[in-house]
Amino acid sequence: MPLLRHSLAMFALSAAAPVMAQTTPGAGPGRVVAAAISADALRAHLEFLADDALEGRAPGTRGGELAQKYIASQFRRLGLEPAGDSGSYFQQVPIISLTPSPSLSVVAPVAMPLTWKDDFALWSMRNDSSVGFRGEAVFVGYGIVAPELGWNDYAGLDAKGKIVVALVNDPGLQDSTLFRGKILTYYGRWTYKVEEARRQGAAGLL
Numbered sequence: 001m002p003l004l005r006h007s008l009a010m011f012a013l014s015a016a017a018p019v020m021a022q023t024t025p026g027a028g029p030g031r032v033v034a035a036a037i038s039a040d041a042l043r044a045h046l047e048f049l050a051d052d053a054l055e056g057r058a059p060g061t062r063g064g065e066l067a068q069k070y071i072a073s074q075f076r077r078l079g080l081e082p083a084g085d086s087g088s089y090f091q092q093v094p095i096i097s098l099t100p101s102p103s104l105s106v107v108a109p110v111a112m113p114l115t116w117k118d119d120f121a122l123w124s125m126r127n128d129s130s131v132g133f134r135g136e137a138v139f140v141g142y143g144i145v146a147p148e149l150g151w152n153d154y155a156g157l158d159a160k161g162k163i164v165v166a167l168v169n170d171p172g173l174q175d176s177t178l179f180r181g182k183i184l185t186y187y188g189r190w191t192y193k194v195e196e197a198r199r200q201g202a203a204g205l206l
Contacts, residue, residue, distance in 0.1 A: 045074070048070065049067055049070070049071075053066075054066055054067055059095055060095065060097070068090065071089075072088075072089040072090070075089050076089075096127055098127070100122065100123075101116070102116055102122040103116070104116070104120050104122065104206075106137075120206070125194070133163070133203060133204055135161065135162055135163050135203055135204070136161075136162045136163070137162065137163045137164075137165050137206070138157060138158075138159060138162045138163070138164055138165065139164075139165045139166075140153045140154055140157060140159065140164045140165065140166050140197075141153035141166065141167060142166060142167045142169070142170055142171060142187070142188075142193075143164060143166030143167070143193040143196055143197060143205070144170060144171075144187045144188075144192075144193075144196065145196055145199075146179075146187055149178075149179060151171070151178075151179075153166075154196075154200050159197065159200040159201055159202040160200070160201035160202070161201065161202075161203050162202055162203060163202065163203060163204040163205070163206060164197050164200070164202045164204070164205050164206070165205075165206045166193050166197075166205060166206070168188070168190075169184060169188040170184065170185050170187045170188030172184075172185065172188075173188070193205060
């Protein structure tokens with residue numbers, strides 16, 4: 001599978017390469033590049049690669065292959081020497097594809113039927129073919145510990161070995177006087193919430 005991420009990085013660097021060769025004595029390379037790059041050309045590249053027609057550009061999909069071919073054609077147009085497999089601009093890498101079909105049940109006085117994608121999303125962050133867990137759940141608000149902001153959702157809670165249930169985003173999206181207001185901070189991202197839940201000894205996060 002061609003590695004699109006590396007191709008994009010190379011493309012960003014290649015935009016300046018032909019210009020650098022045209023530098024004149026006394027002219028700083030940064031000034032020459034800044035003067036030569038066209039905002040319209042860059043916008044055209046971005047608009048094509050971000051267009052819905054490419055369907056997200058995921059590896060192994062039609063949109064991903066279209067993006068790869070487009071970037072390779074730009075490399076060729078710029079005269080870049082191929083450095084990939086078999087004299088190409090691509091490098092074959094192994095990719096694991098997962099097709100999940102998770103189920104979730106909540107034991108409570110009132111039955112709570114939940115449908116995947118409509119009511120919940122699950123990600124084990126592991127490549128195992130099957131992952132299961134049963135345990136006590138504890139609500140942790142936004143699941144954020146931010147001492148510099150005077151915020152600690154885990155204060156007074158014991159999350160060790162439990163499944164913590166956290167709200168999405170951060171408090172600022174509900175109250176503009178908190179955090180950075182409507183600007184989402186790293187504390188509002190799931191990557192942070194997973195990291196914090198792990199630090200608190202939780203067995204899982206919902």
